[in-house]
Amino acid sequence: MTGSKQALAQPASxxxxxxxxxxGAARGAHGRGAPAGADSWRSRLYRWDMKAxxxxxxxxxxxxxxxxxxxxxxxxxxYSLHDVQxxxxxxxxxxxxxxxxxxxxxxxxxxxxxxxxxxxxxSTVPQLLAALGLAHLLNYRLRGSTVWRVxxxxxxxxxxxxxxxxxxxLYSWDGGMVNWILHFFGVDPVNWRESDWGSxxxxxSIVIWRWTGYNAxxxxxxxxxxxxxxxxxxxxxxxxxxxxxxxxxxxxLRPTILFTVVVSTIGATQLFGxxxxxxxxxxxxxxxxxQYQTLGLYMYDQGWIIGNLGKASAIAWSMFLILxxxxxxxxxxxxRLRKSQ
Amino acid sequence: xxxxxxxxxxxxxFAAVAALTTGVLAGCANDSDDGSSKSGGGNGDGKGKTTLxxxxxxxxxxxxxxxxxxxMKLHPDITVKENVTTRTDVYWxxxxxxxxxxxxxxxxxxxxxxxxxxxxxxxxDKFVDLGKEVDTSQWLDWKLAQATTKDGKTIGLGTDIGPMxxxxxxxxxxxxxxxxxxxxxxxxxxxxxxxxxELGKEYMKKAPSGTKYVDSASSVYNAAIGGETETYYxxxxxxxxxKSAGVKKSWNVAMTxxxxxxxxxxxxxxxxxxxxxxxxxxATVACPAxxxxxxxxxxxxxxxxxxxxxxxPTAANWGGSFIGVPTAGxxxxxxxxxxxxxxxxxxxAKVFAKQASFPSxxxxxxxxxxxxxxxxxxxxxxxxQIFSDSANTIPTQYHGAKDxxxxxxxxxxxxxxxxxxxxxxxxxxxxxxxxxKDVLGQ
Numbered sequence: 001m002t003g004s005k006q007a008l009a010q011p012a013s014x015x016x017x018x019x020x021x022x023x024g025a026a027r028g029a030h031g032r033g034a035p036a037g038a039d040s041w042r043s044r045l046y047r048w049d050m051k052a053x054x055x056x057x058x059x060x061x062x063x064x065x066x067x068x069x070x071x072x073x074x075x076x077x078x079y080s081l082h083d084v085q086x087x088x089x090x091x092x093x094x095x096x097x098x099x100x101x102x103x104x105x106x107x108x109x110x111x112x113x114x115x116x117x118x119x120x121x122x123s124t125v126p127q128l129l130a131a132l133g134l135a136h137l138l139n140y141r142l143r144g145s146t147v148w149r150v151x152x153x154x155x156x157x158x159x160x161x162x163x164x165x166x167x168x169x170l171y172s173w174d175g176g177m178v179n180w181i182l183h184f185f186g187v188d189p190v191n192w193r194e195s196d197w198g199s200x201x202x203x204x205s206i207v208i209w210r211w212t213g214y215n216a217x218x219x220x221x222x223x224x225x226x227x228x229x230x231x232x233x234x235x236x237x238x239x240x241x242x243x244x245x246x247x248x249x250x251x252x253l254r255p256t257i258l259f260t261v262v263v264s265t266i267g268a269t270q271l272f273g274x275x276x277x278x279x280x281x282x283x284x285x286x287x288x289x290x291q292y293q294t295l296g297l298y299m300y301d302q303g304w305i306i307g308n309l310g311k312a313s314a315i316a317w318s319m320f321l322i323l324x325x326x327x328x329x330x331x332x333x334x335x336r337l338r339k340s341q
Numbered sequence: 342x343x344x345x346x347x348x349x350x351x352x353x354x355f356a357a358v359a360a361l362t363t364g365v366l367a368g369c370a371n372d373s374d375d376g377s378s379k380s381g382g383g384n385g386d387g388k389g390k391t392t393l394x395x396x397x398x399x400x401x402x403x404x405x406x407x408x409x410x411x412x413m414k415l416h417p418d419i420t421v422k423e424n425v426t427t428r429t430d431v432y433w434x435x436x437x438x439x440x441x442x443x444x445x446x447x448x449x450x451x452x453x454x455x456x457x458x459x460x461x462x463x464x465x466d467k468f469v470d471l472g473k474e475v476d477t478s479q480w481l482d483w484k485l486a487q488a489t490t491k492d493g494k495t496i497g498l499g500t501d502i503g504p505m506x507x508x509x510x511x512x513x514x515x516x517x518x519x520x521x522x523x524x525x526x527x528x529x530x531x532x533x534x535x536x537x538x539e540l541g542k543e544y545m546k547k548a549p550s551g552t553k554y555v556d557s558a559s560s561v562y563n564a565a566i567g568g569e570t571e572t573y574y575x576x577x578x579x580x581x582x583x584k585s586a587g588v589k590k591s592w593n594v595a596m597t598x599x600x601x602x603x604x605x606x607x608x609x610x611x612x613x614x615x616x617x618x619x620x621x622x623x624a625t626v627a628c629p630a631x632x633x634x635x636x637x638x639x640x641x642x643x644x645x646x647x648x649x650x651x652x653x654p655t656a657a658n659w660g661g662s663f664i665g666v667p668t669a670g671x672x673x674x675x676x677x678x679x680x681x682x683x684x685x686x687x688x689x690a691k692v693f694a695k696q697a698s699f700p701s702x703x704x705x706x707x708x709x710x711x712x713x714x715x716x717x718x719x720x721x722x723x724x725x726q727i728f729s730d731s732a733n734t735i736p737t738q739y740h741g742a743k744d745x746x747x748x749x750x751x752x753x754x755x756x757x758x759x760x761x762x763x764x765x766x767x768x769x770x771x772x773x774x775x776x777x778k779d780v781l782g783q
Contacts, residue, residue, distance in 0.1 A: 086434060087459050089438070282749050282753045284430075304434045
């Protein structure tokens with residue numbers, strides 16, 4: 001036992017004891033005649049507990065993180081440098097950077113990257129704008145405001161699979177409801193699944209439908225934290241509602257907006273379930289021209305449908321690197337914004 | 342006093358965390374021998390009862406035909422449990438990883454025909470050689486050959502096969518002024534899928550409004566390629582899809598459909614395809630035996646008595662499965678017995694009677710009885726006769742490990758681009774070529 005450790009332990013135990021009295025005396029007072037040996041064992045246990053228990057408390061997370069995230073992450077990196085087929089996992093031949101070179105030269109990879117980006121933009125931007133508007137409306141005194149809030153959150157509570165199946169029916173080429181409505185405006189039936197922009201729009205609309213309410217609720221929470229006197233003084237200055245929204249609400253929400261942008265960006269990069277199910281049978285191709293195949297879908301197609309796990313791992317790591325780049329850009333952007341404030 | 346309660350509270354918390362952590366870790370540790378404990382789980386009750394698990398996909402029909410119950414009655418010490426995964430593309434990767442991990446696989450695993458070559462070429466040592474356990478001459482030669490390695494090891498026993506016929510809507514044919522008699526129709530397109538497509542042009546001239554001749558170009562391709570000897574690989578296992586006469590011929594037939602107006606442009610097994618059956622929007626579909634049940638279910642009452650069955654232009658096969666016994670299983674002996682029993686001609690006939698999955702053992706053909714409802718649904722067509730004629734003349738095909746992704750590249754990329762995106766056949770072929778090269782890592 002070193003002196004410094006004892007010094008660390010001492011104040012803690014004396015803080016627990018009655019003020020002013022010596023730690024030893026306090027112990028003795030309710031020692032109930034316990035022998036000195038047991039007492040020192042107890043204090044040692046106590047000290048050990050003080051130091052170890054914080055680690056024990058956080059250990060579950062780190063053990064799980066290690067077992068299910070870190071190890072697979074590193075193993076994937078190892079895989080990505082090998083030629084590994086799903087049917088012969090034990091036979092791994094060193095491939096160096098071949099898998100990455102293959103990706104670099106593959107049109108499908110760039111198409112997937114481009115799709116992930118465009119679908120990300122056309123799903124995230126309208127989604128956040130709509131959420132902002134909805135939150136603003138909900139922020140007014142409304143009859144049955146809880147009902148509205150619950151209704152808004154309902155899409156978020158439905159499963160991706162259920163939502164996507166319904167949307168797939170709505171967007172069906174022959175007899176789908178969307179085409180039926182369009183025909184009143186004289187629009188010819190759109191083959192949503194096979195058209196380039198139509199399919200991306202359709203997939204985005206599922207994302208928008210599911211996530212708008214969730215973001216609106218986050219905005220709403222932040223809006224309610226804005227002090228009312230700001231609005232009052234703005235009103236005194238003659239600002240109308242729109243001006244109040246622009247010049248009071250938006251600046252006050254800035255950190256929240258940044259948060260939702262970051263979270264939505266991550267979500268958009270990982271987009272997988274919606275396009276897969278939207279494609280129906282062999283949906284992992286993302287359409288006959290890969291027109292809505294996202295990076296996640298491309299990885300799944302390579303790894304589990306074609307069975308080329310080495311290349312799929314390379315895609316996974318490329319996605320990781322892209323996310324890191326996006327995060328760095330986000331961070332620089334945030335810092336800029338903060339400085340300008 | 343406060344010190345000790347706080348301390349004890351902390352100790353309790355610590356203990357709880359420790360318990361949770363070890364619980365989780367123990368959970369992980371248990372997971373790895375989950376398979377063996379699953380298959381050996383039946384031993385727990387001490388009566389020496391063995392639980393056998395069988396992993397299948399889709400609807401195998403064993404349970405529906407009451408075969409498990411029957412087997413358990415015959416063998417009171419055995420309990421059979423089926424683990425079903427609906428989709429093959431989810432099922433097969435899972436089986437592959439479990440086989441290679443040496444644990445977690447079921448006592449019996451079903452293998453789809455699209456995966457059997459990959460299993461034979463890469464997983465043969467993970468399966469029991471069933472060729473030694475049964476009289477292999479019971480099976481159709483080509484079916485047995487598909488599950489047998491070069492050195493003669495049979496890793497799976499054939500369950501059903503998918504002999505092909507043409508299912509057609511008699512009522513729509515009549516309105517379009519075409520022949521409706523099944524034997525005369527079969528004679529009109531006999532020998533060549535191109536003739537079947539030619540008839541489609543006739544149909545479209547007087548087609549009842551809102552109907553098309555065929556569901557999709559891909560389904561015609563699928564049916565035509567099923568009757569070709571040479572498809573994507575040659576006898577020695579070399580990839581020859583780009584030079585293959587069978588692929589070229591089937592592709593050309595599919596292109597005639599894709600560039601005409603005779604296709605309803607549906608994707609098979611998609612929701613709209615089901616609706617097409619219900620609304621009668623296409624007049625014909627190439628139907629392997631196992632599709633009979635599907636048509637009955639999706640077409641419903643409106644199709645009853647309107648559907649008829651005629652022999653396909655060529656004898657072709659589409660689909661079918663095998664069951665194999667992984668060597669990692671704890672109850673191999675019992676599993677082999679069950680696999681033998683399930684694939685015996687008598688049992689295959691029972692599955693056919695239930696859901697028209699066609700037996701792979703010719704000795705069952707003589708007294709094969711389809712369900713009365715099926716016969717009535719398809720206008721009293723001699724279903725058994727048509728399918729067994731086809732089954733007996735299906736050519737032996739050579740398969741390769743990447744058959745499935747290559748087929749998917751041709752139908753879901755190449756043909757779909759021409760049919761639904763208005764690309765030219767050359768553009769479609771180029772797109773499929775690019776996709777296949779990606780699949781093969783070229």
